[in-house]
Amino acid sequence: GAGVSQSPSNKVTEKGKDVELRCDPISGHTALYWYRQRLGQGLEFLIYFQGNSAPDKSGLPSDRFSAERTGESVSTLTIQRTQQEDSAVYLCASSLRTGNRNQPQHFGDGTRLSIL
Amino acid sequence: GESVGLHLPTLSVQEGDNSIINCAYSNSASDYFIWYKQESGKGPQFIIDIRSNMDKRQGQRVTVLLNKTVKHLSLQIAATQPGDSAVYFCAERYSSASKIIFGSGTRLSIRP
Numbered sequence: 472g473a474g475v476s477q478s479p480s481n482k483v484t485e486k487g488k489d490v491e492l493r494c495d496p497i498s499g500h501t502a503l504y505w506y507r508q509r510l511g512q513g514l515e516f517l518i519y520f521q522g523n524s525a526p527d528k529s530g531l532p533s534d535r536f537s538a539e540r541t542g543e544s545v546s547t548l549t550i551q552r553t554q555q556e557d558s559a560v561y562l563c564a565s566s567l568r569t570g571n572r573n574q575p576q577h578f579g580d581g582t583r584l585s586i587l
Numbered sequence: 588g589e590s591v592g593l594h595l596p597t598l599s600v601q602e603g604d605n606s607i608i609n610c611a612y613s614n615s616a617s618d619y620f621i622w623y624k625q626e627s628g629k630g631p632q633f634i635i636d637i638r639s640n641m642d643k644r645q646g647q648r649v650t651v652l653l654n655k656t657v658k659h660l661s662l663q664i665a666a667t668q669p670g671d672s673a674v675y676f677c678a679e680r681y682s683s684a685s686k687i688i689f690g691s692g693t694r695l696s697i698r699p
Contacts, residue, residue, distance in 0.1 A: 475630070504686065511595060514631070514676065519686040527686060562630050566687075573680060573687060575621050578630030 473497075475579035477563050483585045486555060492548045492582045496565030502573050505538055505548050506562045508581070514562065520546065521568070550584075558586045595674060597694040606664040608693045610677035615658060617679040621687065622651060622662045625674045634662070634675075664695075672697050 476495040484490055496503050505517040516530040520540045531537070535553075540546040550557055560583050564576035600606045612620065618639045623631035637644045637651045637660075644651050650663040660677050676692040 502686075506689070513595065513692045514689040516686070516688055521686075564630070572619070573685070575633045575636055576631075576687060578632070580628070580630050 475563055475565055475577050477561075477579035477582050479582055480580065481583045481585075483587065484553060485587050487552055489549065489551045490553055490584065492550075492561050492563075492584070494546045494548070494563030494565075494579060496544070496546070496563070497577055499543075499567065500565035500577070501543050501568045502566040502576075503540055503546050504564045504566075504576060505546070506564070507532075508560045508562055510559070517548070517561075521573075553584075553586045555586045558584055560584070595692050595694045597696055599696045599698055600667050601698050602669060603666055606662075606667045606671065606695055608662045608664075608675050608695065610660040610662075610690050610693075612658050612660055612677065612679045612690055613688075614679060614681050615655070617681050619680040619687075620651070620653060620660050621678045621680075622649075622660075623676045623678060623689075624671075625676065625692070627673075631676055667695075667697055669697050669699075671695060 478493045501522045503520040506514040508514050518538045519527040535551045538548045560581040562581040564578045566576045567574045621636045622634045624634050625631040635646045635649050635651050637653050642653050648665045652661045674692045674694050677690040678687050680687045
């Protein structure tokens, strides 16, 4: 009965390193989203997975960013060759799909990424 | 639309007064709208939603109003309490099958 779980909760790494962020959605939720939130700002859409359909990658800011999802379970967001501008909180959300409609998202508490 | 690179506006309200938070959405074809509350260090939490065939919906101390003519959404919080301090985001769904996109947020600050 747990909510969306993200790990790690905090990550500090050096510029140029690769990082991998993990999201465990709520069981049975077919939709999964990744967002980026810079300090004091709104949510920037990154990528959306819906079931077995091709993901909507329209929000990924560069080819250094990629995400995968295994079936309807865990997702990982990978950032290669990190830059200081990648410092932000990365939020994951999942939602049910009822009929053909996406329901409201349930969010994790995010991974706070700091690039030195 | 999507909130990118925007610093959040702040609404300051006296404790006990009513708060009204406004949002302009981007797509006239959007069929579903949601308000979220985000407390410091947490992910956003669902507050209330409304479908495009309605113009008002009430919850516990909260009311959402939808004006499709001007693509405007508002969240009213009655008798604002210190625990209401947070950032509030509106979100829209472009069509029944599509992803949900967040609008710009508003920080609500409560004066004692």
